[in-house]
Amino acid sequence: MAQPLAFVLDVPETPGDQGSQDPSPYDESEVHDSFHQLIQEQSQWVAQEGLELQQREQEAPGSGQQTLPRPEGTQSTATLRILASMPSRTIGRSRGAIISQYYSRTVQLRRRSSRPLLGNFVLSARPSLRLYDLELDPTAREEEEKQSLLVKELQSLAVAQRDHMLRGMPLSLAEKRSLREKSRTPTGRWRGQRGSGGVCSCCGRLRYACVLTLLAFNAVLLLLLVAFIMGPQVAFPPTLPGPAPVCTGLELLTGAGCFTHTVMFYGHYSNATLNQPCGSPLDGSQCTPRAGGLPYNMPLAYLYTVGAGFFITCITLVYSMAHSFGESYRVGSTSGIHAITVFCSWDYKVTQKRASRLQQDNIRTRLKELLAEWQLRQSPRSVCGRLRQAAALGLAWLLCLGTALGCAVAVHVFSEFLIQSPEAAGQEAALLVLPLVVGLLNLGAPYLCRVLAALEPHDSPVLEVYVAICRNLILKLAILGTLCYHWLGRRVAVLQGQCWEDFVGQELYRFLVMDFVLMLLDTLFGELVWSRIISEKKLKRRRKPEFDIARNVLELIYGQTLTWLGVLFSPLLPAVQIIKLLLVFYVKKTSLLANCQAPRRPWLASHMSTVFLTLLCFPAFLGAAVFLCYAVWQVKPSSTCGPFRTLDSMYEAGRVWVRYLEAAGPRVSWLPWVHRYLVENTFFVFLVSALLLAVIYLNIQVVRGQRRVICLLKEQISNEGEDKIFLINKLHSIYERKEREERSRVGTTEETAAPPALLTEERDD
């Protein structure tokens, strides 16, 4: 007799019933071995154990959570068959499920609808399962029918889309080939056009990406400068003030000497309009242009080319930073670190046994660290402990900031000393002293901070890397800030009557070259010697590569900042930087290969490139832009050299030209209008800033809303999971009851030896 069922589910009457309504993967021979074996043994009435779904540990917050019963005897074949055919199990495995899924995807692609129509789907509770269109549908489709539906949909797609869909299907090549054959349209042969293959995968390292980015920026800047400033100046060279000095080898280091009066530095550029036989040094409005020649206003070109270069760099930098951030940031990516580490951390490109073992060591250490951090978070630390930790952290930060301040003060004092001492100013080699001192400070202070970092307690090594980067950055910013004040504040005052822009340009060139030389020495001696000394201590080895990434990234950023600072005074500086980047890249690559550093941790790479671009944009580029703006607006150019020698500020050149345009006539009157109301008017800038802030605020709200929706959806799925467990428990209890009745009935009929026909009749009611 049938029990009244609480839910509508057509379950087979006997365990051995072959007429199961739901076609399960068992029929497709896709069921795994343990199910197969179980079902076999069940049909012989052998007690089995090992239920498929395991019982979750009862945690304290899990009150009200249902669990599955432990197996205590026979489980019915039908239950096991139903469990094996659950959609969540078969989605990845059965061919029919995959075909259904891709059929739905193709339909959506064609109809451009994001949701399937509600009327077509009947019983499924989970919206996600409706998409799979699986055996929950009462009109269960055979695989052949599913395949023909998919083929029909594929035929209606464009060729490229069809290829793309086929390529992305997780089926074997033979099955894809058969689908393709069937979906080929009879109207002529089509040839899929594929784009070029993917980017070379051998060079995925972070450093390569960073160096490439910087090379691109410098190349664009250099191209602009060569085309608009250096080219014309080389074509129309000005008269040199005196005989050119003899070239000794020292120019490569100091930038002075025979490099001074070349296109390399600001002082060489004329302040007149080129291609005009003009005697007056003012703007060319008073001269009549030569017939057939194109007048080229050098001061204007200089100012606007540098401005345009910075503007393009700014836009590109902000765009790539936003793009990289979008690639690397996922809502909720900070949670789930255990799962992500276990699933995503193995690098399949490793081919050597030693590297593989190293990777295993790294992963094991990382997992242990994660577990230790988690333990620490679980056990709330006492107030005393937290105070102690805060005190240690505060002290370490104080010491590092003090170091940075000390370095800045030292640089200031030393530069003042150099200004005061007259005999040092005479020798050319003495010019190298300041760059050397600054370079040594830049090398030595991070080591000090690293020692301090070893003393303070840190919970996570990721945080340690970011803190190290922060401190190093503050140090470099402090030193650079002092130097900028020294150049634009003190040197301009001291070098009145001489070409101070040339001096500043040469100073920056010296800094760049000295930075390169010290980096070479540090790589050769520091990394080689260090690795030999500590090669026995395995503990240190683990920490070293991470710090190196941070330090190398900051060195690249520092070099690029120097270049940006110096572009106004030395237009050839990007070329020097390009050469330096290439040499540094090859030296570091050789050093890496020679020392066999541990492979990078993949989970840090994309975050690091975002961090690199952000640091490049915000402190580095912004600082250089502020420096440039101050130099253009506020500082009086020297009166003896350069394209702005008669003006009060470099920006004057633009204003002079606008006045000339106003006088020129009504044809170009929109340009002065634009200049007066958009560029010089502050209201426009406020408007743009307000718009930008509004957009940022909207995006923040959108992300917050998405996070809330994710929380709600997770709760919903967890509730559905509880529903599932409840239903399975019900299934078990029903079958157990049936089998108990069956067994008791078999026992009684054996006694009475009733014919089997009666048995079936009795069972049927």
Added chain:
Amino acid sequence: MGGSGSRLSKELLAEYQDLTFLTKQEILLSVHVVLAPHLVDSEQQARSGNEHTGKPIAENTDSCPLSTRAHRRFCELLPQEQRSVEESLLAQVPFEQILSLPELKANPFKERICRVFSTSPTRDSLSFEDFLDLLSVFSDTATPDIKSHYAFRIFDFDDDGTLNREDLSRLVNCLTGEGEDTRLSASEMKQLIDNILEESDIDRDGTINLSEFQHVISRSPDFASSFKIVL
């Protein structure tokens, strides 16, 4: 080195190019080697010499694209008489020989990878097309979707469609090393698996199914670049 020495028909080439993530030139170049058995022999000796030193062979094949190398490497695994193109496409290579490839030798998941991609009824050998499938999924241009799908199947050690505690513990043991001193302790393993299930098992059934796995993978932007095998 163009299509002149190729014995793979143009249609077959185009088909492989369209159905996998491998590029056309990569398949073309390989057959050049298959044509000259004596060249194959000497190269095989050189290759086995390289394998002894353990150096990855990718350095000298920068000009040699992927499917080409795939076909060449595959043919090296076959006995001499099966090296013609038609037979090489049909031949089934047993796992032991596939596992001897240097790209897979050091990989702790090598047996699972071979088993997942094998389409033979006994699931103990790979044909050339299975090999191409393998390379296509592990190639640079494969979508993260298909990579995560196959990663799930590789990690599913008992092939039941979900990752249960047993699967996860075997996975962690593969990652940390199989030796006694390299494994995590029992309590650490239990804690780790509890944490993993806590983070990724959304429907609270004690196992991680494909959707949950893909959801976890989608949060890691570096997965696609680490799930790559370079020939």
